[in-house]
Amino acid sequence: MKNSPKYQALLVFLLSLNFGIVFFDRQALNALMPFVQPELGLTGTQVGLLAAGLSFSWAIAAFFVGRLSDSMGKRKILLVIATVAFSLCSFLSGIATSFLFLFAARLLMGVAEGGVMPISHAMVASEVNPERRGLAQGVAQNLGSNLLGSFAAPVVLVAFAQMFSWREAFYLAAIPGLISAALIWFMLEEPQMPAKEPAPKKTMGQTVTDFLAETGKALAVRNMWISVVVGVLMVGHFVTTWAFMPLFLVQQRGMDETSMSWLMGSLGIAAAIYSIVVSGLSDKIGRKPVMVFLPFLSVVGPLGVLLLDPAGFAGTGLFGLSNYALVLVPIFFIGWMVNGIFPIFMATIPSESFKPIHHATVLGLAMGSCEVLGGVFGPIVAGWINDGFGADSFLYLLMGLAVVSGFVSMGLRETAPAALRRKGITPEFA
Template sequence: MSAPHTDTPQPGQLQGNWLTNSPAYQTLLVFLLALNFGIVFFDRQALNALMPFVEPELGLSQTQIGLLASGLSFSWAIAAFFVGRLSDSLGKRKILLVLSTVAFSLCSFLSGVATSFLFLFAARLLMGAAEGGVMPISHAMVASEVDPKRRGLAQGVAQNLGSNLLGSFLAPVVLVWFATQYSWREAFYLAALPGLLSAALIWFALREPAKAPMAEETPPKGNYFADVVSAMKVRNMWISVVVGVLMVAHFVTTWAFMPLYLTEVKGYDPSTMSWIMGSLGIAAAIYSFTVAGISDVIGRKPVMVALPLLAVLGPLGAMYWQGGAFGLAAIFFVGWAVNGVFPIFMATIPSETFRPVHHATVLGLAMGSCEVLGGVFGPIIGGALNDKFGMDSFLWLLIGLSLISGVIAMGLQETAPAALRRKGLSFRAV
């Protein structure tokens, strides 16, 4: 990889297999990848939603709760780095995706049999390792198989639609109900089943993406860490990584502590809490395609700046709203529009900044960095602050993360083709 040749962006010659794929197949691909990542997040969010049941039985502290979220993020990040690179080198995206899906489904059973903090921590580490490669591979498949004119929308749907409908909406609502009727252990067993079905659908319905036709588009053979250093010299890449670290910390910390805050501080019962948290899933599902689609038209940079600043509404509402649950859910709904920028900094901007041969590698870098720094340290810091200063401390941390993210995003170079054309500009992929 090398830095752009000029400060003035030039056209990116992004090649892929999308010219030979029918619109119907492109739609099927995005749908199945969205469904699969939704199941990933259903399993990932299960512990957060069930924490009001798990915490008293296992006697967990706030710091231990943060460590459980951090452990999964850490192993997720390591897998995102190296499975993305492996899929670039082998050119075998589908088989790696299927194996990862089966593995994380089996890992969910382990969470259900945990009898101590250490057992549960080990189970979450294994689940993160199984899940981490799913999204880099999925985004690389979208980048090569879907028409670039719809890339932002397709990547937004693949990453956010299923993950938020299943992981952020259905997970708290269904699993809390199931835990109330039976137990939190049976709820984990339930969460493990859908992934096996998803793996079968991907295996039978999707094709292994063909390698890019251009002679120069061969799998990378250089030193991985040298490529990472080279990629991080590109402005859009390091800004995407820094904003990603901050916003993933915001996301993981919110889900690690907000369910407990709503039940223990705000006084909501578990069922009401599950519907309030579920509003985040409905919001993010809607924003998954609206924000991504808007960014295709007005540009990536405006939404990357505005929506993190808007995100301060959520924690402020949690602290100061004195009305009913519906009003708090509405505040969360507006503030959670920030979730719509996640596929933009994790996938769309990196995939528009770099040539296709590097896609899984740079997407793994973007997602892995976000998880290993933001996902690991965010909840650890939030839990430690809560133990020392009180349970509203993590909310002030969320506010700071949002404000800093919006300011840093002001340095991005625009990559959206339509926005560049309107301004008479272009961009050359690295």
């Protein structure tokens, strides 16, 4: 039955699975970069541009597809179309023969993938009980994306590339999305949209003007602009980590590809756990405490890579993985707890700060801003400083982004319903 606990669980599960497949496709290039970069002769700046290009088109799509779903009231069909489209784009990445070809394929993939999360979060916000909203949005955004995108992608695709080639690995990455689209189409219902007053038809210019006006009003809300600023910094941190860490570990730290894939995959396991633990914890103790503390904690990951000399951990250990990788696993596991706050600043806080009718629009604004600024400029800057100042320069950038995020989050106003009620405050938009 629609809106029953069982249906809500099914909804969150399928949306989490679908976004996991989105990230499986998105992370494919990062995991396969040690194979792709030598064959296509890519520079550090070009590696950054590939990550940035997808982030840019993803951001534009997040802005406008979220708004389109609000105005059309057809969220399920748009989600299915986007899922089929990004799956087909993975085939294009596999046949790329040059930087420009691959860059164009990633741009198209970003366009297809960008609207998936704003629509998904809007569906969760309208269908799931407010008391479980933080946990539900955390699972929808982080559980599948980390198990499939951050864990399965490097482990499975690197192994597949070693057996065949990186091109065949991209073909493999395209298949799950088609299956997910079918599951969503047949098993989920179209969410019921809040009633709207009839609006007069508007020209394209008026529509753009209204969109900019709504954006300005949204950013005037304190929690919204803080969420956007922290999102820009932390998405830059996330995209830069995945764009450059695999290459750095293999080419500069001498780690074999298999050990690298499992080490990077450990980030997925960590983030999958934290998607439940951190989001659920924020439902209990509040959004602000976790938003402030965890960015500071994330410094331990890049600091560990920077300070630990692989020469001191020669040889192999458990499962045949390098000892250096095994030492870094717990360090990465602790630092990556910060991934648990992503659905909080991208979705939970914005959705608790605005009326439901505006959810997809403000979520698209939050996610789009994070991607277009953090996801685009983060890896470009990292690639540029790596080319100019050394391959380890991006590690200092990661630490700087994290520290600034923690300080900015101190300005947040609490929105968690349970935390507010303990203070005798009634949530405004619960």
